[in-house]
Amino acid sequence: MPSPYDFDPELAPEAPGMRPLDYADPESARAVMRRVMAKQPHYEHLDRVRVSDRVLPVDGGPRLTVRVYAPAARRGDPLPALLFPHWGGFVTGDLDTPRAFAARIADQVGAVVVSPDYRLAPEHPFPAGLDDCWAALEWTRAHAGELGVDPDRIGVGGFSAGGALAAGLALRARDTGGPRIRYQYLLFPQLDDRLETVSAREFTDTPVLDRAALVLSWKHYTGSGPASALAAPARAEDLSGLPPAFVGVCAYDPLRDEGIHFAHRLIKAGVSTELVHYPGTFHASVGIGHADVSRRMVRDQIDALRRGLRAD
Numbered sequence: 001m002p003s004p005y006d007f008d009p010e011l012a013p014e015a016p017g018m019r020p021l022d023y024a025d026p027e028s029a030r031a032v033m034r035r036v037m038a039k040q041p042h043y044e045h046l047d048r049v050r051v052s053d054r055v056l057p058v059d060g061g062p063r064l065t066v067r068v069y070a071p072a073a074r075r076g077d078p079l080p081a082l083l084f085p086h087w088g089g090f091v092t093g094d095l096d097t098p099r100a101f102a103a104r105i106a107d108q109v110g111a112v113v114v115s116p117d118y119r120l121a122p123e124h125p126f127p128a129g130l131d132d133c134w135a136a137l138e139w140t141r142a143h144a145g146e147l148g149v150d151p152d153r154i155g156v157g158g159f160s161a162g163g164a165l166a167a168g169l170a171l172r173a174r175d176t177g178g179p180r181i182r183y184q185y186l187l188f189p190q191l192d193d194r195l196e197t198v199s200a201r202e203f204t205d206t207p208v209l210d211r212a213a214l215v216l217s218w219k220h221y222t223g224s225g226p227a228s229a230l231a232a233p234a235r236a237e238d239l240s241g242l243p244p245a246f247v248g249v250c251a252y253d254p255l256r257d258e259g260i261h262f263a264h265r266l267i268k269a270g271v272s273t274e275l276v277h278y279p280g281t282f283h284a285s286v287g288i289g290h291a292d293v294s295r296r297m298v299r300d301q302i303d304a305l306r307r308g309l310r311a312d
Contacts, residue, residue, distance in 0.1 A: 005206070005252045008280030010291035015282060018207040023216035026091050026122060033092040040287060043103035048072050051103070053095070056139050066136050067095045068147070069106035069113040078144070080153035080182070080309035081112040083137045083169065087160040087284070089190070089209075089217035090121045090129060098162070104298070109305045112149050114140050118165070122220035126231040129221075133165050134172060141179040153309050155183035155243070160209075160255070160284065161217070163189025167233035167262075174241050183308030185301065187248045188255050188283055189262070192234035193218040193227040197257035206252050209283035214254055234258050239265050244272040246304040248297065250281040276300060 007015055021029040043049070050072050056064045071079070082105060086097040095117045102113045118132035137156070144151040156166035163186040170184045195201070195214060204211045222231050229236035239262075247263040249256045256277075263275035278293055286297045 005282070006280060007252065007282065008285075008291060008293050011280060011282065011285050011288055011293070014285075014288050015207045018282075020208060020210050020213040021089065021092060023089060023091050023213055023220060026120075026220070029089075030092045030120075033088055033097070034094070037097050040100055041289070043100045043107070045107055046103055048107045049103045056135060064132050064135055065095065065117045066139070067102070067115045067117070069102045069115070070148070071106055071110055074148060077311075078150035078153075079110060079112050079148055080155065081114060081140055081144070081147065081149040082109070082185075082305065082309070083133065083140060083154065083156045083166070084113050084115045085118060085129075085133050085158045085162040085165040086115060087158065087162045088120075089213065090126075090161045090164075090221040091217060092120070093161075101159075105302070105305060108302045109309065111305065111309060112140075112147050125220065126222050126227070130165055130168050130172070130230060133169055134178070137169055137173070137179055150311070152180065153182050153311065154179060155185065155305065155309050156181055157183075157185030157187075157305070158189070159187045159286075161190045163187060164191055164231070164233060167191060168230045170242050171233055171236055172230055181243045183305070184243050184245045185304055185308065186245060186259070186262075187286070187297070187301065188250050188253055189247065189259055190214070190217070190255055191232060191262050192258040193222055193232040194234075195254075197261065199256040200254045200258065203252060203254040203256075206254060207282045208285070209254060211254050234262055239269040239271060242266065242269070242271050244308055246274045246276070246300075246308065248276045248278065248300065250283055250285060251277065251279050252281065253283040255283065274304065
């Protein structure tokens with residue numbers, strides 16, 4: 001049967017084999033995610049990046065490991081930094097999940113990328129994951145000198161659930177006077193637990209992510225009741241005062257419309273925002289690296305972060 005979706009010709013052959021993870025069985029879903037990510041190629045210029053793990057104490061929680069990616073060739077000036085939580089529906093993913101993208105950002109943006117191994121749901125529902133990411137953000141700011149980072153050029157970014165965590169960090173920093181965040185980069189972000197948009201209702205059989213997977217993801221992360229705005233940033237009533245943003249959405253992704261709506265609300269709130277819709281794409285199709293549209297998404301990411309984190 002032909003697909004009802006007009007996928008990009010370079011993505012279409014891959015789509016049938018990219019089934020959503022079964023979040024009903026978190027351990028199995030995690031094993032599948034590890035296998036999938038293990039097959040992804042490393043960043044081709046990994047020799048230009050220094051990678052190290054650091055273990056941080058977390059108030060009221062276990063010790064937290066963060067992976068730090070830094071350009072191997074350092075100049076005298078401090079570098080920008082990006083707090084980059086991994087994706088995985090709040091339920092899957094680990095330190096290895098974002099390795100290729102984090103290394104590319106470190107090399108091509110010239111930034112120190114900090115990726116936290118935050119606690120996962122359902123064993124650790126909200127706010128555990130966000131608290132871990134917050135601890136990593138505060139650690140980055142407090143250790144800016146040691147890391148060679150300009151404390152006034154720290155951004156947040158993420159894909160999917162990582163985008164929810166990044167946006168949640170931006171809201172928390174604004175509302176609590178926490179570390180100043182220079183920029184937020186959100187690619188197909190998971191922002192709204194209500195699942196009431198057209199794309200969230202209609203995309204029930206899309207590759208990688210569908211409505212059923214989203215329902216379970218949010219249930220694991222936030223329980224059965226309404227989420228707070230820090231968990232589901234689309235619920236925030238006021239978006240003014242947030243850092244400038246890039247929001248990218250995929251055409252055949254149940255998260256598409258909530259990303260578009262969030263970007264429009266940022267713009268209405270006076271936040272400098274760039275919104276890009278990628279035709280023919282589906283959730284996480286950026287991982288199909290040979291496709292021209294995926295290469296465009298990567299170029300847009302690097303260009304946006306260079307602009308957003310540049311020195312004044």
